[in-house]
Amino acid sequence: xxGFSRFASIxxxxxxxxxxxxxxxxxxAAHEQGLLTAPLTQAPGRELTALTVTYAPGQTTPxxxxxxxxxxxxxxxxxxxQLEGRAERVYGPGESWFEPAGTHHLVSGNxxxxxxxxxxxxxxxxxxAALTTMDGRATQPPLPARTQSR
Numbered sequence: 001x002x003g004f005s006r007f008a009s010i011x012x013x014x015x016x017x018x019x020x021x022x023x024x025x026x027x028x029a030a031h032e033q034g035l036l037t038a039p040l041t042q043a044p045g046r047e048l049t050a051l052t053v054t055y056a057p058g059q060t061t062p063x064x065x066x067x068x069x070x071x072x073x074x075x076x077x078x079x080x081x082q083l084e085g086r087a088e089r090v091y092g093p094g095e096s097w098f099e100p101a102g103t104h105h106l107v108s109g110n111x112x113x114x115x116x117x118x119x120x121x122x123x124x125x126x127x128x129a130a131l132t133t134m135d136g137r138a139t140q141p142p143l144p145a146r147t148q149s150r
Contacts, residue, residue, distance in 0.1 A: 030055045040124065047127050054118040055079070060109030063135040068125020070099040077117025082107035101125070104135060 035050040049068075052075065060080075072081075073096040081097065082088035084104035090111045091097065099105065110117040123131050 030059055030061060035120075039127075043124065045126060046124055049123045049125070049131060051121055052118055053121055054116060055110035056116055058110055058113050060107075061105075063104065063106050064108070064132050065102055065104055065135055066099060066123065066125070066131055067101055067129035067133065068123040068131055069101050071122045072097050072099065073120045073122075075118045075120055077115050078111040079117050079119055080107055080109050080111040081105070 031054040033052045033054070035052065037047060037049045040046045040048055046068075055077070072079075072091075074091045074093050076093055079091045080088065081091060082105075083097075083099060084106055088107055123129075125131060
């Protein structure tokens with residue numbers, strides 16, 4: 001699955017870089033499981049990519065952004081998240097948020113030190129888009145994150 005392999009490659013490179021600076025690889029490497037990649041018939045030139053991301057206790061992802069829109073739904077545990085221009089928030093099972101393409105994601109990780117957390121991530125992007133890019137800075141001005149469920 002194209003989207004999964006791009007995300008996994010970026011996560012691996014980030015973990016390698018962090019190891020070079022003394023961080024542990026386990027603290028950065030979330031487990032991604034590709035579920036589906038399919039063209040969207042009502043949005044020509046775009047595809048949907050769905051995957052699950054599982055964080056071990058205490059795991060985080062470095063600041064990053066996505067070249068596609070992302071819908072995120074927490075399946076289990078508690079996910080700490082902060083999008084640029086928004087307050088940091090912890091989301092629990094059944095809660096969700098939307099990240100417009102290019103939004104600078106400052107904080108993302110497991111809020112628990114002793115329980116795993118997982119989320120479903122659904123991207124809508126151009127087929128060749130880099131779904132996740134570790135940041136220097138977002139490629140477009142961030143748009144405000146829309147609605148949370150509940």
